[in-house]
Amino acid sequence: GQQLNQSPQSMFIQEGEDVSMNCTSSSIFNTWLWYKQDPGEGPVLLIALYKAGELTSNGRLTAQFGITRKDSFLNISASIPSDVGIYFCAGHMYSGGGADGLTFGKGTHLIIQP
């Protein structure tokens, strides 16, 4: 199956710093999603992007759908302790005939040092 290249694999940052992570693919998608997973829980949707070039914010989070439809980034501004977790990008190619599976990146593990 397809794979997304998500980077970085892990980030060690100080509280208050900004964070940036991205995903690239060899295939195009018509939806990009960013999820966060806390220990012992399932992934929770943060931001959904539906159009190439779209820039969407959710509080301190900002994500963009790349113009080529093959990449996306997620920025977190002024990080706080509860931002700790694993962040996943996911690409979705919806053909109109029915939903299809998500292709996930391998995740970015965010660790915030006090």
Added chain:
Amino acid sequence: EAQVTQNPRYLITVTGKKLTVTCSQNMNHEYMSWYRQDPGLGLRQIYYSMNVEVTDKGDVPEGYKVSRKEKRNFPLILESPSPNQTSLYFCASGQGNQPQHFGDGTRLSIL
């Protein structure tokens, strides 16, 4: 409240003993899917279903079965579990191009 519910949350069992992990969603979603999550490999799709009685293999279907007799339920069946199926499993549901909702996961340990 919109929910995807998996049971059990944790299971330790032995090789060869058939087990079923249930998944139920209350959002009337047509699409349901199972993923497994392993360190360094991320989330990989096992099987998915676009509607009742319609199921298809994902990227890693070997050793698993599913059924979709009703819209709300999508059980994952391991007929003869083996240690390499020790993993964290997630069920998800969705509709059209809307983002999928995930359950809280089932941690399986096969000894």
